[in-house]
Amino acid sequence: MEEIGRAIDKVGNIVFVRVGEEFVCAECSLKGACREARQVPRTVQAFDPIGVSRGSIVKIYLSPARYILAVSLLFFFPVVMLIGAYILARYNSLSENASVGIGFLGLILSFVILALANRIGAVRNYFRAKVVEIIR
Known part of the structure; x- marks a missing residue:
């Protein structure tokens, strides 16, 4: 996934890039009918890694595989933990109500695991986009 945007702020080696129709659709003849043109600019x-300054127009890139992995972790991991904890509780001959409660504890545990993983810098940087080119 490549996008073009303007660097609006920089903190250490992390740059905040505003992407949106200003850069994507400025010269496109189909911008009135395009879904991409109706999106609100986002940061x-x-x-x-290349030393961008504020106000520069840059190209950023995020691997599609990493994007899909991040989406899978955020949406499917909690569901798998919910169902897995429920099945384990039922397998251990617990009552239906206890199994449902343990399933929800598994769901809460999945959110705790994801929050802790987000606090680890290496994991956060793994899923972060990367500046690959300074256009202007």
């Missing part, structure tokens, strides 16, 4: 955090 993306990107790792800056």
Whole structure:
């Protein structure tokens, strides 16, 4: 996934890039009919290995595989933990109510695991976009 945007702020080696129609659709003849043109500009955090300054127009890149992995972790991991904890509780001959309660504890545990993983810098940087080119 490549996007073009303007660097609006920089903190250490992390740059905040505003991406949106200003850069994507400025010269496109189909911008009135395009779904991308109707999106609100958004701010993306990107790792800056090349030394971007504020106000620069940059190209950022995030691997599609990493994007899919991040989405899978955020949406499917809690569901798997919910169902897995329920099945384990039922397998251990607990009552239906106890199994449902343990299933929800598994769901809460999944959110705790994801929050702790987010606090670890290496994990956060793994899923962060990267500045690959300074356009202007």
